[in-house]
Amino acid sequence: MSGKKVTFSDIADYTHFSKTTISRYFNNPEYLTPENRKIIEDALKALNYQENKIGRILAKGETExxxxxxxxxxxxxxxxxxxxxxxxxxxxxxxxxxxxxxxxxxxxxxxxxxxxxxxxxxxxxxxxxxxxxxxxxxxxxxxxxxxxxxxxxxxxxDNLMGGIQAASLLYQNQCDAYFFIDIPVCPETPGYNRLVGFQTICRDKKLPNELYIQELGKGIENNYRGIGRIIDAIEMRHSDQKVGIFCANDTFAVLVEKYYFQRYRIIGRHYCLVGYDNSSIATEAIVPFSSVGQQxxxxxxxxxxxxxxxxxxxxxxxxxxxxxxxxxxxxxxxxxxxxxxxxx
Amino acid sequence: MSGKKVTFSDIADYTHFSKTTISRYFNNPEYLTPENRKIIEDALKALNYQENKIGRILAKGETExxxxxxxxxxxxxxxxxxxxxxxxxxxxxxxxxxxxxxxxxxxxxxxxxxxxxxxxxxxxxxxxxxxxxxxxxxxxxxxxxxxxxxxxxxxxxDNLMGGIQAASLLYQNQCDAYFFIDIPVCPETPGYNRLVGFQTICRDKKLPNELYIQELGKGIENNYRGIGRIIDAIEMRHSDQKVGIFCANDTFAVLVEKYYFQRYRIIGRHYCLVGYDNSSIATEAIVPFSSVGQQxxxxxxxxxxxxxxxxxxxxxxxxxxxxxxxxxxxxxxxxxxxxxxxxx
The missing domain is CATH 3.40.50.2300 (Response regulator)
Structure with a gap:
């Protein structure tokens, strides 16, 4: 790999072909015999030829x-x-x-x-x-x-299916009360259906449920404070029950786990937690939590x-x-x- | 924003200037009066003109x-x-x-x-x-x-300074034994100096220390198993001591915290932990750990x-x-x- 520009003339000199033949190699290679193509190919390597895509782009308009x-x-x-x-x-x-x-x-x-x-x-x-x-x-x-x-x-x-899977898993764990946590999302956004899937299962199975759909601010610190307020609200009325929590993403879920430990000294019992995305933080968490994975x-x-x-x-x-x-x-x-x- | 290409002719027709004037606007705008520049500018907006950088690139060779x-x-x-x-x-x-x-x-x-x-x-x-x-x-x-x-x-x-900061913090916490965890890194890589900084403090303060520099495999699961082997080795000989652990990145540190909980049911006592990078996982961890931040x-x-x-x-x-x-x-x-x- 060298910085010096290799021109068609250089390739022609090296191979003893005409410049027309070299140009043909690039633009209509089918006109050349396989032998001659091979000779030019080898020359390009020997000379460290650097293709100029910008030139080709102008000719064909295909920028890739x-x-x-x-x-x-x-x-x-x-x-x-x-x-x-x-x-x-x-x-x-x-x-x-x-x-x-x-x-x-x-x-x-x-x-x-x-x-x-x-x-x-x-x-x-x-x-x-x-x-x-x-x-x-x-x-x-x-x-x-x-x-x-x-x-x-x-x-x-398939966000609807994701929400259904998450709520079904909580249901299998026989929680007493079911919660969905997310920031406000407009119904046109596909992710909105995570909520719809959750509600579908809760309605079908007649599960007591609450939605916590709130602005949580920007950045982890703000998110953590917001999640903390939600968990406190849940614990105020459900501290003696097994709660099932579905978070619309893994970051919220990991903050739920953290807050339960920091505030209530509870790790991984009393609540059942499902996140969304199945990103690395779901595995790295001190008690790895279930999560709806996106492929x-x-x-x-x-x-x-x-x-x-x-x-x-x-x-x-x-x-x-x-x-x-x-x-x-x-x-x-x-x-x-x-x-x-x-x-x- | 429209898909149709607007040409210099279109702009000339719209403004009643010549094509030469339009071309001048793009290549030598200083030849035009501010008034005429404004007229062309407004026309570009009205026509939704899409600049063709590829053309300019060919002219000047400046691709940005x-x-x-x-x-x-x-x-x-x-x-x-x-x-x-x-x-x-x-x-x-x-x-x-x-x-x-x-x-x-x-x-x-x-x-x-x-x-x-x-x-x-x-x-x-x-x-x-x-x-x-x-x-x-x-x-x-x-x-x-x-x-x-x-x-x-x-x-x-400044990786040397980073290593020194990390080891000094462990020293302030009065640990009994000091450990450095990383995968093998060649001395030409700047990050190698994290180790050198750690060793500098250990030598200066005469601190008992060990290096765990081992291949940990690819992916979180393999990393976790490798970290687990290291923590087991440390605990085998230091279970009655306060151990200070400096991990060369936050991912290793979060896995140390996880393993201590999963295997020994210990959270955030007995060991003192410092990571590197100060990425979001250091904050999200159930017991947030100290970390050397990169700006x-x-x-x-x-x-x-x-x-x-x-x-x-x-x-x-x-x-x-x-x-x-x-x-x-x-x-x-x-x-x-x-x-x-x-x-x-």
């Missing part, structure tokens, strides 16, 4: 670039999904330009404009701020993950398949209408013995 | 693209640093093309070749596999973070400053020799009362 708009990676779920998307490079060859929006609508609009100026061929949206109607109007293939998706393609976990590798692959399909359509016909495709990925409940009753 | 090679984001430290780098976009305007190497040398060489083919102007290396001699030969500005950096620029936390926002900013400085040099003189700059960022020890002695 996909833009990603990320929210902040505070929740481990986002770095899990992001890592899974990056891993798709080996199969699809597309490269990712990544911008992080910090949930500022105006800023994200600028980010998208900036990405489009690089002739990205597609866009993956993981942030919340822009309505799908606006994203659909961009004119490039867009896939969103776990976001409002009325007018654009999406890949989502981030499947989600990433489905996302790329939709995107590449639409990109190919666009390459054939730049004016074609893009279909709106929705894929749903099965959640996988990871059971861990949160309650460890025999140990106390 | 920086490549990032990431390792897997298993440790929260990497997503913290990565997030901090993404945040630099608002100040520097450079965009990041990100590839994840999974510690495969050959694959990472291909990634870099691919990035260079997009005429990236600089490269940030967070993975371990490529020696700095090879990276220096690439011919683009390269900055590495917490990696072997003999021949390239780098930004590192990832400062690290990211210093990285960009070195990189942009070198990119500007290169824009002026493409053949110029790049300086090798090393910046060191102060670690910040976050003290948390790991031992909570009054509570037991």
């Amino acid at each position: 670039l996909i833009g990603i708009i990320m929210p902040s990676m505070y929740m481990p779920y986002y770095s899990d999904v992001f890592q899974s998307i990056l891993n798709q490079y080996t199969d699809f060859g597309y490269k990712f330009i990544v911008l992080s929006g910090d949930s500022n609508k105006r800023r994200e609009e600028n980010y998208i404009r900036e990405l489009l100026s690089y002739n990205i061929e597609g866009l993956i949206i993981l942030s919340h701020t822009l309505p799908s109607s606006e994203l659909a109007a961009l004119g490039v293939p867009v896939v969103t993950i776990e976001r409002e998706d009325r007018f654009i393609s999406s890949v989502n976990t 981030t590798d499947v989600i990433a692959r489905e996302t790329m398949e939709i995107l590449i399909g639409q990109i190919k359509k666009r390459r054939k016909d730049p004016e074609c209408r893009l279909p709106v495709e929705h894929k749903v990925v099965t959640p996988i409940l990871k059971r861990r013995d949160t309650s460890l009753p025999e140990l106390y | 693209l920086i490549g990032i090679i990431m390792p897997s984001m298993y440790m929260p430290y990497y997503s913290d640093v990565f997030q901090s780098i993404l945040n630099q976009y608002t100040d520097f305007g450079y965009k990041f093309i990100v590839l994840s190497g999974d510690s495969n040398k050959r694959r990472e060489e291909n990634y870099i070749r691919e990035l260079l083919s997009y005429n990236i102007e600089g490269l940030i290396i967070l993975s371990h596999t490529l020696p700095s001699s090879e990276l220096a030969a690439l011919g683009v500005p390269v900055v590495t973070i917490e990696r072997e950096d003999r021949f390239i620029s780098s930004v590192n936390t 990832t926002d400062v690290i990211a900013r210093e990285t960009m400053e070195i990189l942009i400085g070198q990119i500007k040099k290169r824009r002026k003189d493409p053949e110029c020799r790049l300086p090798v700059e090393h910046k060191v960022v102060t670690p910040i020890l976050k003290r948390r009362d790991t031992s909570l002695p009054e509570l037991y």
Whole structure:
């Protein structure tokens, strides 16, 4: 790997072919015999030739670039999904330009404009701020993950099933009272169905339940204080009962476990806990808790398949209408013995 | 934002200026009066003009693209640093093309070749596999973070100071025996100095100490088993003493806390624990532990400053020799009362 630029002339000199032949190798290799292709290939290696994709892009308009708009990676779920998307490079060859929006609508609009100026061929949206109607109007293939998706393609976990699995597990543990903890989420967001799934089971089985849907502030400290207020409210009226708690993400769940220990000196008994995402913190927790797992590798692959399909359509016909495709990925409940009753 | 391409002709028609004037607006705006610039500016908005950076890139060779090679984001430290780098976009305007190497040398060489083919102007290396001699030969500005950096620029936390802070804190807690836990790291890696700092304090204060430097395998489960073997070995000989444990990262520390609870039913007494990175898991842990914090926002900013400085040099003189700059960022020890002695 060297910094010096190797030109077509250099390759021609080295191989004793004409520059036309070298150019043909890059643009119409089928005109060359396999032997001659091999000679040029070897020369490229010997000369450490550095392909100039920007040139090729101008010729064909195929940048092989996909833009990603990320929210902040505070929740481990986002770095899990992001890592899974990056891993798709080996199969699809597309490269990712990544911008992080910090949930500022105006800023994200600028980010998208900036990405489009690089002739990205597609866009993956993981942030919340822009309505799908606006994203659909961009004119490039867009896939969103776990976001409002009325007018654009999406890949989502089956959140309803996730909520059902979580509530069913609590029910199997024969809790006396059932609780759901989340921040306010609008019904158009796929994650809203975690709540609906929880309610479905509670209604079917006639389980006493309460929803704690509250703003918890930004950052762990604020989240922890908010979770603490909720647990105190629960304990005020249910301290003599076995409580079943379903948190809409693992971060809230780990804070529930922490608060029970710090405030009540209780670890893993009296309550039964289920988180969502099955991220590493569910395993690392001092008493590992059950969690509804999202198959981030499947989600990433489905996302790329939709995107590449639409990109190919666009390459054939730049004016074609893009279909709106929705894929749903099965959640996988990871059971861990949160309650460890025999140990106390 | 619309998908239809707006051309210079469209802008000329709309503003009743000539195409030459429009072109001048983009390439030599100083030739236009402020009034005329304003008219064209308003027209661009009205027409929803989408700038084509690829065109500008070809003209000036300034892609404003920086490549990032990431390792897997298993440790929260990497997503913290990565997030901090993404945040630099608002100040520097450079965009990041990100590839994840999974510690495969050959694959990472291909990634870099691919990035260079997009005429990236600089490269940030967070993975371990490529020696700095090879990276220096690439011919683009390269900055590495917490990696072997003999021949390239780098930004590192003062790891020696970090090790000293951690061991000093254990010493203040008057432990009877002192332990350092890490996987094998070569002495050229900046992080090696965490060990050196620990040893410095142990030697100065004549503290009985042992190093547990062992391969712990991949993934949390393997790490947990490995940590378990180490804690068992420590407890076999020090169960009646207060042990001080310094882990080279927070993930190992959280697993120490978990193992002590799961195996010995001990939480936060008997041992005193210090991690490294001060990532969110140190706060979320059921007994939050002390940790040597890396200032990832400062690290990211210093990285960009070195990189942009070198990119500007290169824009002026493409053949110029790049300086090798090393910046060191102060670690910040976050003290948390790991031992909570009054509570037991």
